[in-house]
Amino acid sequence: MSAPLLDVSGLAAGYGDLTVLAEVDLQVRAGEIVALIGSNGAGKSTLLRALSGLVSPTAGGIRLDGADVRAAASRDLVGLGLVHVPEGRRLFASLSIADNLRLGAYARRDGRAAIARDVARMYELFPRLAERRRQDASTLSGGEQQMCAIARGLMARPRLLMIDELSLGLAPNVVEDLVETLRRVNGEGLSLLLVxxxxxxxxxxxxxxxxxxxxxxxxxxxxxxxxxxPSVRKAYLGDLTGAAA
Ligand SMILES: Nc1ncnc2c1ncn2[C@@H]1O[C@H](COP(=O)(O)OP(=O)(O)OP(=O)(O)O)[C@@H](O)[C@H]1O
Ligand SMILES: [Mg+2]
Structure with a gap:
């Protein structure tokens, strides 16, 4: 069997003296959608940060397509196709949607025409962004910001897109649209790791x-x-076991 796209083994990481993650084993195979769940403070964002080079692991391994990337810098990981849409979206607030999207392609080497084609593709995937392409990111609704953050991530041409808090603060119909779009890009071969x-x-x-x-x-x-x-239902689904019985 081929190596997983992402293979995390025995990973430990934290902040200074604080150890947050220990002995984390996790795999994402090519074409998979994998979810990471857990309560507040469990370390979900820390794990995505460790995978994208923003937090240095203190033990364990991270392999991308079989290659050791534990020590790789964030920018290099983006170039290798590991892209992180962070909690809070972190758009460039005073730049337009169009500029945010173009900045998503910063690590690419394939030239302006290919990047312009992909910007057009983002407007097709997210029509609301097309209508607002000249608008500053700071003036977008929460849902539009999340669309812009995901589209910016896609502009890097990821092989694995990691999204932290996909639906936080968003209305159900917006979440439905995002889910639909993510299914579509997954159907085209993109692997996803979702918090x-x-x-x-x-x-x-x-x-x-x-x-x-x-x-x-x-x-x-x-x-x-x-x-x-039962333990998942009790801890994360409001203990519906009794109601379902
Ligand atoms: N920059 C930081 N410096 C020090 N400690 C931090 C830092 N960021 C997170 N932590 C701590 O690491 C632990 C895990 O935090 P993390 O943000 O990874 O959790 P999470 O699972 O993403 O939570 P949430 O669901 O609330 O987003 C927490 O105890 C948090 O206080
Ligand atoms: Mg978090």
Missing amino acids: EQDVVTALELSSRAYVLDQGRIVLHGASVDLARD
Whole structure:
């Protein structure tokens, strides 16, 4: 069997003396949608930061397509196709949507024409961005900001896109549209690692999921199985087991 696209083994990371993650094992295979769930402070964002070179791991390995990338710099990881849409979206507030999208392509070497084609493709994927292309990112609604952040991530031509808090603060119809768009790009071959507070959405969208608790993976498996797992239902789905019985 071929190597997973992303292979994380025994990963530890934290901030200064604070160890947040320990012994994290996680894989994403090419073409998969994988969800990472866990309560506030579990270390989900820290894990995405460690994978994208923003936090240095203190132990363990990170392999991308079999190559050791644990020590790689953030910029190089983007060039290798590992792209992170951070919590809070982090757009360039005083720049237009169009400029934010072009900046997403900063690590690419394939020239202006290809980048322009991909910007046009983003407007096709996210029509609301097309209508507002000259508008400053600071003036966008929360949903539009998330579309812009995802589109900016896609402009890097990722092989694996990691999205932190996909649906946070967004209306259900906006989340539905985003989910639809992510299914579409996944259907075209993009792998996804999603951190998501809304566990129902996370488990519906993904084929496999990992549960992180206090910096450790405590459960992982097929999303359909996790959705039925009593401990997941109790901890993350408001204990619906009694109601369903
Ligand atoms: N820059 C930082 N410096 C020090 N500690 C941090 C830093 N960022 C996060 N932490 C700590 O690391 C732990 C994990 O935080 P992290 O943000 O990874 O959790 P999370 O699972 O993403 O939570 P949430 O669901 O609230 O986003 C927390 O105890 C947090 O206080
Ligand atoms: Mg977080």
